[in-house]
Amino acid sequence: xxxxxxHPSWVICKSGTSVKIECRSLDFQATTMFWYRQFPKQSLMLxxxxxxxxxxxxxxxxxxxxxxxxxxxxxxxxxxxxxxHPEDSSFYICSAPEVAAGDTQxxxxxxxxxVL
Amino acid sequence: xxxxxxxxxxxxxxxGATVAFNCTYSNSASQSFFWYRQDCRKEPKLxxxxxxxxxxxxxxxxxxxRASQYISLLIRDSKLSDSATYLCVVxxxxxxxxxxxxxxxxxxx
Numbered sequence: 001x002x003x004x005x006x007h008p009s010w011v012i013c014k015s016g017t018s019v020k021i022e023c024r025s026l027d028f029q030a031t032t033m034f035w036y037r038q039f040p041k042q043s044l045m046l047x048x049x050x051x052x053x054x055x056x057x058x059x060x061x062x063x064x065x066x067x068x069x070x071x072x073x074x075x076x077x078x079x080x081x082x083x084x085h086p087e088d089s090s091f092y093i094c095s096a097p098e099v100a101a102g103d104t105q106x107x108x109x110x111x112x113x114x115v116l
Numbered sequence: 117x118x119x120x121x122x123x124x125x126x127x128x129x130x131x132g133a134t135v136a137f138n139c140t141y142s143n144s145a146s147q148s149f150f151w152y153r154q155d156c157r158k159e160p161k162l163x164x165x166x167x168x169x170x171x172x173x174x175x176x177x178x179x180x181x182r183a184s185q186y187i188s189l190l191i192r193d194s195k196l197s198d199s200a201t202y203l204c205v206v207x208x209x210x211x212x213x214x215x216x217x218x219x220x221x222x223x224x225x
Contacts, residue, residue: 032211034213042217043217043218044215046212046213091157103207105211109159110157110158
């Protein structure tokens with residue numbers, strides 16, 4: 001099946017710093033990618049829809065100025081957590097639908113962010 | 117009300133047992149339905165799609181009841197490797213996926 005990669009797989013940072021997470025579709029093009037966040041023992045929550053060449057669409061309650069999304073190419077979307085705080089510590093996962101596979105969503109392996 | 121609700125479990129079953137659980141969804145216009153499996157600290161992986169007529173994939177059987185807006189998953193002849201969290205996932209017509217909180221299954225030897 002198609003592969004989606006994320007980098008880094010884990011990151012620890014100090015409060016107030018910004019962290020960039022990359023999501024890449026490795027063998028297919030994705031005009032749309034999704035960013036999720038998952039807190040321990042909770043469900044994945046959709047944060048935003050990343051659209052290639054246009055602005056991301058954010059879910060209600062997600063601050064667009066805090067979670068900056070850039071989808072600059074058909075295979076890369078980035079999520080930047082700006083001025084991270086301990087409450088932003090979470091598991092961030094991206095996904096991308098592959099049109100050729102009937103829009104099956106493929107998930108990246110996730111990025112575990114810990115903000116001290 | 118959550119878009120997708122699941123019994124969180126946990127379901128603790130012996131090897132070889134059958135285990136079944138459901139989820140319900142609130143959006144009657146939902147288009148597609150899936151069961152994903154998530155292991156601890158890993159990304160979700162597609163287990164199977166769910167079709168209106170019901171479908172099987174080996175030891176796994178999924179059912180969809182659109183009228184009642186619920187989806188079920190049945191695992192026969194449970195294996196130790198089936199221990200995981202099973203996520204009920206519903207897709208709207210704009211690719212967005214809504215996830216249930218997951219049902220934890222633990223298969224013991």
